[in-house]
Amino acid sequence: MRILLVEDETSLGEMLTTGLARQGFVVDLAPSLSLAGEAVLSVSYDAIVLDRTLPDGDGLTLLAQIRRQSTHCPVIVLSALGSSDQKIEGLDKGADDYLAKPFATDELLARLRAITRRPALLAEEKITLGTLIFETGNRSALIGDLPLDLPRRELLVLETLILRAGRIVTREALEQAVYGYDDDIASNALDSHISRLRRKLVPAGLEIHTMRGIGYLLRAVE
Missing domain, CATH: 3.40.50.2300 (Response regulator)
Structure with missing residues (x-):
């Protein structure tokens, strides 16, 4: 955010x-x-x-x-x-x-x-996708009953993707959500965050699908 x-x-x-x-x-x-x-x-x-x-x-x-x-x-x-x-x-x-x-x-x-609570989430502050539960109020994640501890950048990536689950999120939108003006960003930094997060979401039955040249899509594995 x-x-x-x-x-x-x-x-x-x-x-x-x-x-x-x-x-x-x-x-x-x-x-x-x-x-x-x-x-x-x-x-x-x-x-x-x-x-x-x-x-x-x-x-x-x-x-x-x-x-x-x-x-x-x-x-x-x-x-x-x-x-x-x-x-x-x-x-x-x-x-x-x-x-x-x-x-x-x-x-x-x-x-x-x-x-900053999204109107669509006012009635429900928990988003469930696969076996992942994301709590929008305190911005925490669980896989089943187990906490998913994420570094701040990975948590920001997950928050941005899960609030738009099932929709493509452009790379630019992700970078805007994760980095500020004064952050020193390596060229592959976002890719590294997504790669690590992708592995951590496997037990939840989720995948971050790369839409080449466009962005990323979070979805449950079919």
């Missing part, structure tokens, strides 16, 4: 980036409106955490741009501008949530989990 964090306070941005990464998120950090605007034009994000008081303007101007593009990407405003009127302004302009600074990191994580 890929997050855009728009925050110009260096220490806070680095702390949140590290904390979110530990929870399995891929994070792109943008310290200004201009850089954030470029990011949302080139990447399809699962959520955006948006400060308001940025060096080149109010973050709500970026929110307006996002909504004009008719994207349904959920946005949490995270700002020191925390009066009732300011919160109402942010929500009225399209924010899905508004959290005032100072804040607890655990609360931000809980709100992110809440707004």
Whole structure:
């Protein structure tokens, strides 16, 4: 799951980036409106955490741009501008949530989990495919009753594929879900993650099928 964090306070941005990464998120950090605007034009994000008081303007101007593009990407405003009127302004302009600074990191994580639950999964937070059970709430996997422990990158690959099980996921979409702008990516890194994950899914009766020149397809073995 890929997050855009728009925050110009260096220490806070680095702390949140590290904390979110530990929870399995891929994070792109943008310290200004201009850089954030470029990011949302080139990447399809699962959520955006948006400060308001940025060096080149109010973050709500970026929110307006996002909504004009008719994207349904959920946005949490995270700002020191925390009066009732300011919160109402942010929500009225399209924010899905508004959290005032100072804040607890655990609360931000809980709100992110809440707004990034796919509507189709609201009634069912467990996806079963073969003998694999993927729990979307805590992003964990089981094969039968046994936990499937995966490194963060492999877990991100699995999450992206299983949310689109039975459909082709392009290589570009997988790379966007697994890597951030600042990640140093070897040319064969994604192939290595998929190769290792493919072996681990054999006991679940699943295969990751390579669609040459297009992408990958997760499906149960027939």
